[in-house]
Amino acid sequence: EADIYQTPRYLVIGTGKKITLECSQTMGHDKMYWYQQDPGMELHLIHYSYGVNSTEKGDLSSESTVSRIRTEHFPLTLESARPSHTSQYLCASGRDRVDNEQFFGPGTRLTVL
Amino acid sequence: AQKVTQAQTEISVVEKEDVTLDCVYETRDTTYYLFWYKQPPSGELVFLIRRNSFDEQNEISGRYSWNFQKSTSSFNFTITASQVVDSAVYFCALSERGTGANNLFFGTGTRLTVIP
Numbered sequence: 001e002a003d004i005y006q007t008p009r010y011l012v013i014g015t016g017k018k019i020t021l022e023c024s025q026t027m028g029h030d031k032m033y034w035y036q037q038d039p040g041m042e043l044h045l046i047h048y049s050y051g052v053n054s055t056e057k058g059d060l061s062s063e064s065t066v067s068r069i070r071t072e073h074f075p076l077t078l079e080s081a082r083p084s085h086t087s088q089y090l091c092a093s094g095r096d097r098v099d100n101e102q103f104f105g106p107g108t109r110l111t112v113l
Numbered sequence: 114a115q116k117v118t119q120a121q122t123e124i125s126v127v128e129k130e131d132v133t134l135d136c137v138y139e140t141r142d143t144t145y146y147l148f149w150y151k152q153p154p155s156g157e158l159v160f161l162i163r164r165n166s167f168d169e170q171n172e173i174s175g176r177y178s179w180n181f182q183k184s185t186s187s188f189n190f191t192i193t194a195s196q197v198v199d200s201a202v203y204f205c206a207l208s209e210r211g212t213g214a215n216n217l218f219f220g221t222g223t224r225l226t227v228i229p
Contacts, residue, residue, distance in 0.1 A: 009156075041202055041222040048216075059216070088156060099146040099165065100208035100217055104158035 006105040023091030032074040119220035136205030144210040
């Protein structure tokens with residue numbers, strides 16, 4: 001069973017606020033990922049990391065930024081939230097395996113008013 | 114090009130009916146991996162199964178079964194005697210070894226509703 005945590009689970013904020021979505025895993029996984037999920041269900045990879053001090057942009061362009069200072073922690077930051085950022089954000093992690101199996105956190109549902 | 118296609122956007126069945134969720138994939142790699150994930154209303158994606166391209170043996174786990182056919186590039190998922198707790202969005206995903214990337218290519222998901 002995966003041990004990956006996301007906080008907050010739900011967040012409603014006003015336009016222009018800076019926010020950080022937290023993601024932590026206790027499995028020692030090198031790889032971590034952030035996905036944005038549309039209301040229509042489709043998942044889009046926005047950031048990923050191979051390990052400490054490694055961050056890469058995903059397939060979907062995002063105004064968010066990430067950092068990976070510690071293996072277990074992969075926070076996502078929005079400097080100035082806008083209504084277009086309203087979405088579900090899912091964090092995942094995985095071992096360095098060829099099959100790229102990923103374990104997912106419970107998600108953060110963000111609403112920007 | 115879409116690498117994973119889940120043509121069924123939404124399916125509704127009555128409890129105890131069997132239901133099959135379709136997944137068709139596209140890849141040029143000879144080594145690849147296929148996954149199914151379940152996303153219940155609570156939001157997290159729950160891992161269900163992983164298959165590699167060299168293992169076409171079908172798998173059964175309780176009421177769940179998976180039919181992997183390389184000839185048709187399909188990896189379909191059947192739930193037997195469906196239950197209300199099976200209501201969720203189900204995602205099929207593909208990982209390609211040859212690209213060197215670390216992405217899972219997800220389908221667009223199928224929302225299953227099991228009516229009591």
